[in-house]
Amino acid sequence: MQNDVIIAGFGGQGVMLIGKMLAYAGMNQGKEVSWLPSYGPEMRGGTSNCTVVISDKPVASPVIQSPRALLAMNLPSLDKFEPRVKPGGLILINSSLIKRDAVRTDVRVLKVPANDVANELDNPKGANMVALGAYVGATRAVDVAEMEALIRKTFAAKPKLIDRNIEAFHRGYAIGEAGVK
Amino acid sequence: MAKKLMKGAEAIGEAAIRAGCRLFFGYPITPQNEIPEYLSHRLPQVGGTFVQAESEVAASNMLYGAAGTGERVFTSSSSPGISLMQEAISYMAGSQLPVVIVNIMRAGPGLGGILPAQGDYLQSTKGGGHGDYRLLVLAPNSVQEAADLVIEAFDLADYYRNPVLVVGDGLIGQMMEPVEFKDDYAPVRPLPPKTWASTGHTGGEKPRSIINSLFLDPEVLEKHNQALQAKYAEMEKNEIRYEGYGLDGDYDVLIVAYGTVARVCQTAMEELEADGVRVAMIRPISLYPYPSQAVREAAEKASGVLVVELSAGQMIEDVRLALEGRRPIHFHGRTGGMLATPEEIVDKVRRIVEGRGGKS
Amino acid sequence: MIQTVFQKPDSLASVITHYCPGCTHGVIHRMVGEVLDELGVRDRTVGVSPVGCSVLAYNYFETDFHEASHGRAPAVATGIKRARPDLIVFAYQGDGDLASIGMGEIIHCANRGEKITVIFVNNAIYGMTGGQMAPTTMPNQVATTCPMGRDVEQAGWPIRMAELVSALRTPAYVARASSHSPLHTVQAKAMIRRAFQYQVEGTCFSMVEVLSTCPTNWGLPPNEADRWLEEQMMPYYPLGVFKTPDGRDRAPKPLPADE
Numbered sequence: 016m017q018n019d020v021i022i023a024g025f026g027g028q029g030v031m032l033i034g035k036m037l038a039y040a041g042m043n044q045g046k047e048v049s050w051l052p053s054y055g056p057e058m059r060g061g062t063s064n065c066t067v068v069i070s071d072k073p074v075a076s077p078v079i080q081s082p083r084a085l086l087a088m089n090l091p092s093l094d095k096f097e098p099r100v101k102p103g104g105l106i107l108i109n110s111s112l113i114k115r116d117a118v119r120t121d122v123r124v125l126k127v128p129a130n131d132v133a134n135e136l137d138n139p140k141g142a143n144m145v146a147l148g149a150y151v152g153a154t155r156a157v158d159v160a161e162m163e164a165l166i167r168k169t170f171a172a173k174p175k176l177i178d179r180n181i182e183a184f185h186r187g188y189a190i191g192e193a194g195v196k
Numbered sequence: 197m198a199k200k201l202m203k204g205a206e207a208i209g210e211a212a213i214r215a216g217c218r219l220f221f222g223y224p225i226t227p228q229n230e231i232p233e234y235l236s237h238r239l240p241q242v243g244g245t246f247v248q249a250e251s252e253v254a255a256s257n258m259l260y261g262a263a264g265t266g267e268r269v270f271t272s273s274s275s276p277g278i279s280l281m282q283e284a285i286s287y288m289a290g291s292q293l294p295v296v297i298v299n300i301m302r303a304g305p306g307l308g309g310i311l312p313a314q315g316d317y318l319q320s321t322k323g324g325g326h327g328d329y330r331l332l333v334l335a336p337n338s339v340q341e342a343a344d345l346v347i348e349a350f351d352l353a354d355y356y357r358n359p360v361l362v363v364g365d366g367l368i369g370q371m372m373e374p375v376e377f378k379d380d381y382a383p384v385r386p387l388p389p390k391t392w393a394s395t396g397h398t399g400g401e402k403p404r405s406i407i408n409s410l411f412l413d414p415e416v417l418e419k420h421n422q423a424l425q426a427k428y429a430e431m432e433k434n435e436i437r438y439e440g441y442g443l444d445g446d447y448d449v450l451i452v453a454y455g456t457v458a459r460v461c462q463t464a465m466e467e468l469e470a471d472g473v474r475v476a477m478i479r480p481i482s483l484y485p486y487p488s489q490a491v492r493e494a495a496e497k498a499s500g501v502l503v504v505e506l507s508a509g510q511m512i513e514d515v516r517l518a519l520e521g522r523r524p525i526h527f528h529g530r531t532g533g534m535l536a537t538p539e540e541i542v543d544k545v546r547r548i549v550e551g552r553g554g555k556s
Numbered sequence: 557m558i559q560t561v562f563q564k565p566d567s568l569a570s571v572i573t574h575y576c577p578g579c580t581h582g583v584i585h586r587m588v589g590e591v592l593d594e595l596g597v598r599d600r601t602v603g604v605s606p607v608g609c610s611v612l613a614y615n616y617f618e619t620d621f622h623e624a625s626h627g628r629a630p631a632v633a634t635g636i637k638r639a640r641p642d643l644i645v646f647a648y649q650g651d652g653d654l655a656s657i658g659m660g661e662i663i664h665c666a667n668r669g670e671k672i673t674v675i676f677v678n679n680a681i682y683g684m685t686g687g688q689m690a691p692t693t694m695p696n697q698v699a700t701t702c703p704m705g706r707d708v709e710q711a712g713w714p715i716r717m718a719e720l721v722s723a724l725r726t727p728a729y730v731a732r733a734s735s736h737s738p739l740h741t742v743q744a745k746a747m748i749r750r751a752f753q754y755q756v757e758g759t760c761f762s763m764v765e766v767l768s769t770c771p772t773n774w775g776l777p778p779n780e781a782d783r784w785l786e787e788q789m790m791p792y793y794p795l796g797v798f799k800t801p802d803g804r805d806r807a808p809k810p811l812p813a814d815e
């Protein structure tokens with residue numbers, strides 16, 4: 016079994032962080048993982064992305080040409096990566112910021128109003144946690160308990176954020192879970 | 197120690213520290229900046245020294261000086277910087293100094309780009325600087341292997357009194373993967389005492405040590421060169437490393453690839469095998485000495501060989517030498533920082549099987 | 557009637573640069589472009605770009621350009637000028653490029669009195685590679701390769717290039733200006749103009765060091781970066797003309813009697 020995902024968005028949306036958290040959670044539950052950031056000239060354009068692979072076997076290529084999933088936090092990311100998603104794969108669209116539908120019809124599409132949910136929870140910076148939750152809810156790529164433990168660890172220095180981010184994660188998780196039923 | 201998720205560049209820095217290295221000299225260059233940045237805060241914590249030199253020319257000569265005192269020393273850079281180090285590398289090889297150098301290769305020639313490439317294979321393995329010398333060259337394909345090989349590189353350098361070069365590409369430097377470091381580190385083999393080091397003449401008890409590559413008398417220089425060659429012959433006997441994938445089964449096509457691109461080939465192999473195409477792979481880990489015999493033997497079972505590189509075709513020359521025309525050799529290469537994709541490799545292998553591979 | 561009162565110099569290309577918001581590389585490009593226009597030398601000018609954030613300067617000037625390897629721009633410029641003395645040749649370099657890896661090239665170029673112009677952009681950091689320490693990084697200034705701040709015991713004091721180059725005996729024009737405020741750019745442009753003027757007249761080597769900001773790697777918003785430059789850099793890097801072609805050798809001070 017392998018889960019792989021490209022997570023993409025503006026610098027500052029925390030896409031690198033949730034990618035790392037996914038990889039950590041995968042590793043902590045005994046899976047093989049890799050996390051590959053985009054680096055190079057494209058970073059100056061303000062969008063960034065990372066590729067995460069979580070697998071039962073040693074990870075072959077850490078570069079994924081056709082990912083099983085795409086988590087697009089902004090429009091340029093959807094424009095760029097939508098054509099590359101594997102047929103039958105999954106596209107999560109941050110519908111708070113992306114006002115178009117997916118063009119592809121051979122993939123599952125799940126709209127996640129990540130910023131709206133985060134704002135509702137009075138945790139505007141937690142949109143990435145909502146999105147992370149939705150991805151985990153839709154794919155079960157990693158265990159929820161593992162993810163919760165990791166959120167606690169990641170925000171250990173800012174205890175106020177722990178419960179809020181766990182809440183954001185669960186709201187996202189519910190959207191993800193419902194979306195694939 | 198438990199597994200930790202680490203960036204390749206940081207794992208390489210930590211590996212040097214685990215190997216007992218306390219001295220780093222370097223100069224910033226993308227995509228390996230995280231190595232010096234990591235060591236600039238880690239080395240002082242363990243009583244070590246980090247020096248940002250004014251250039252790679254200076255950094256490599258600082259390495260030359262420090263290695264001459266018998267200390268374990270380390271530098272890292274990326275392609276254009278490694279080019280600037282070639283003079284000192286030639287001097288260090290000539291003076292038989294143990295040093296470890298990491299090259300996180302980027303695309304060239306010239307200033308080129310900063311994305312992954314393997315265009316420095318010939319420079320690394322055929323003597324990038326002047327004179328008759330060889331470096332021991334190792335090429336990891338994962339963060340864990342990069343860390344392991346860097347630690348071992350320090351032992352190999354000390355054992356052979358020779359520079360060891362570890363080459364990766366931008367992916368090795370930038371990606372994060374789980375790494376495990378052993379809690380206690382011991383050399384993999386007994387290492388000779390460094391009686392040659394310049395640690396002071398100590399009241400005449402110790403013979404004077406002169407770190408030198410100048411031998412004006414041609415007879416003496418030839419003898420020196422013969423001793424170097426004997427050492428390289430010993431490396432060729434002992435230090436061949438490679439990994440085989442599916443070499444025990446039957447296969448029609450043998451892929452030869454090293455470094456991270458070999459992992460892209462693995463993904464392609466999974467797809468091909470699912471379709472019933474019989475394919476195997478050999479991944480050289482030591483680029484010098486090159487696993488020629490293993491490549492030759494593995495190729496014997498195949499009807500065709502495919503070399504995949506992130507270059508216009510450099511390692512393929514060693515594959516040609518190894519096969520001596522016994523099998524047709526095909527090539528797939530990407531350059532400029534473009535990555536070979538599994539789809540491209542699948543397609544190429546299919547065409548070889550169907551007899552449309554186009555020979556190189 | 558609509559009147560154009562401000563426009564892009566012809567010597568600059570109509571493109572959007574890749575510089576970060578608040579970065580003063582663009583301001584310095586503009587000053588050079590205006591001077592080339594005013595002196596009417598655009599058609600016979602060849603620029604040399606460095607390796608640093610301004611590596612793409614060849615896209616931003618409407619003149620011929622060479623891209624040099626890291627630090628070697630003064631040598632490349634020497635080659636161009638010696639081959640074609642009628643050309644106006646300038647090198648545009650950052651502080652890592654000029655004062656670190658290229659120290660040998662700049663000193664010898666100045667010392668040979670090559671009749672070229674060097675625009676030296678001092679932003680006290682390595683911009684392009686992501687904020688490592690430069691030879692010009694201020695004492696205690698944090699950079700990615702001096703996470704505890706620059707320790708002058710280990711890394712020495714920041715190098716004052718204008719002072720260093722002006723100590724050479726060979727006649728030259730050497731000045732330092734800043735680019736962080738409109739007032740300072742007026743002075744900077746006057747210096748850049750004089751530097752090019754000396755080249756046009758075939759008088760001497762000329763170099764203008766321009767203090768510049770790097771909000772991105774200093775980790776400051778642009779307005780605070782301007783303030784930081786003024787408060788932290790300017791006292792250490794005084795502005796002014798350090799040497800003119802008629803300048804004399806500096807005489808050493810006499811030894812105190814008791815030594």
Ligand SMILES: Cc1ncc(C[n+]2csc(CCOP(=O)(O)OP(=O)(O)O)c2C)c(N)n1
Pocket residue numbers: 223224225226252276277280607608609610626649650651652653654677679681682683684685690770
């Ligand atoms: C031989 C070589 N070494 C290192 C580098 C990496 N490198 C690129 S730009 C740069 C320094 C840039 O700093 P600076 O000159 O201060 O210019 P800035 O980016 O701040 O404008 C370095 C070290 C390189 N390209 N070539």
Ligand code: SF4
Pocket residue numbers: 574575576578579580581609679683684769770771772773
């Ligand atoms: S990194 Fe610094 S020097 Fe480079 S463009 Fe940005 S602000 Fe300017």
